[in-house]
Amino acid sequence: MIGVFDSGLGGLSVLAAIARALPRADLVYLADTAHLPYGNKDDAYIRSRVLRIGRHLVDQGCRVIVVACNTATAAAVAAFRETFPGLAVVGVEPGVKPAAALSRSGRIAVLATESTARSERLAELIRRHAGSVQVSVEACPGWATRVETLRLDEPDFVEEARQHLAPLLAAGVDQIVLGCTHYAFLCPVLETIVANKATLVDVADAVARQCVRLAGTDAHGQGRLILLATAQPERLQAALPALGLNWLSRRSSSTARLVVA
Numbered sequence: 076m077i078g079v080f081d082s083g084l085g086g087l088s089v090l091a092a093i094a095r096a097l098p099r100a101d102l103v104y105l106a107d108t109a110h111l112p113y114g115n116k117d118d119a120y121i122r123s124r125v126l127r128i129g130r131h132l133v134d135q136g137c138r139v140i141v142v143a144c145n146t147a148t149a150a151a152v153a154a155f156r157e158t159f160p161g162l163a164v165v166g167v168e169p170g171v172k173p174a175a176a177l178s179r180s181g182r183i184a185v186l187a188t189e190s191t192a193r194s195e196r197l198a199e200l201i202r203r204h205a206g207s208v209q210v211s212v213e214a215c216p217g218w219a220t221r222v223e224t225l226r227l228d229e230p231d232f233v234e235e236a237r238q239h240l241a242p243l244l245a246a247g248v249d250q251i252v253l254g255c256t257h258y259a260f261l262c263p264v265l266e267t268i269v270a271n272k273a274t275l276v277d278v279a280d281a282v283a284r285q286c287v288r289l290a291g292t293d294a295h296g297q298g299r300l301i302l303l304a305t306a307q308p309e310r311l312q313a314a315l316p317a318l319g320l321n322w323l324s325r326r327s328s329s330t331a332r333l334v335v336a
């Protein structure tokens with residue numbers, strides 16, 4: 076069984092890519108909705124949540140775990156790997172490397188939560204992979220929470236996003252990295268803003284390919300999906316159609332369940 080988790084709905088963008096890549100794998104998705112957002116919490120808090128969630132998924136029988144959250148990966152994937160040495164762990168990190176390789180202007184931006192934006196892990200990723208490309212790191216407070224409320228394209232957000240991105244586009248940024256898994260669901264709005272000036276870079280498909288490499292016999296199950304949440308599991312289920320993921324609920328064998336973790 077492959078476990079995928081996030082603070083809330085964002086990791087569903089990664090789950091969808093994994094479900095497409097591994098149609099017969101048994102998947103469990105856990106949304107830590109009682110503790111979201113992670114992006115405005117300190118590292119110790121995020122680490123303790125991530126280890127609790129990891130324990131729960133291991134107890135469910137997961138042998139591959141995807142940390143479908145940039146914030147949790149930046150703050151806690153090292154501790155996670157140390158705590159569960161026998162597991163195959165896949166983290167999600169902003170696609171700085173592909174964005175830098177694709178950039179023609181030599182300027183890219185990373186949109187992320189406050190926690191990811193200030194993280195040493197992101198700074199190191201940029202040092203390792205950006206080369207001579209200039210990288211602007213932009214914290215986007217409240218964006219993940221907006222996705223949670225499913226108010227994805229309201230005019231106030233369109234205006235806020237436009238204002239946030241305008242200086243980047245004016246400075247010649249031509250690749251914009253979605254450094255939070257929630258932001259994939261904001262793509263329709265962001266696409267209209269960046270239009271033909273910049274490309275949005277998401278790593279969900281690359282994460283799914285890594286899962287395929289690591290899945291081993293876990294690739295061959297019955298194609299089931301279990302949905303779990305630490306609060307309001309019905310919200311998780313109800314969000315699928317709004318996020319264009321109704322096809323995922325057909326894979327789910329039961330309604331989303333509440334878990335204590």
Ligand code: DGL
Nearest residue numbers: 085112113114145146256
């Ligand atoms: N989806 C998460 C990420 O990729 C976290 C969002 C949040 O809970 O703040 O960063």
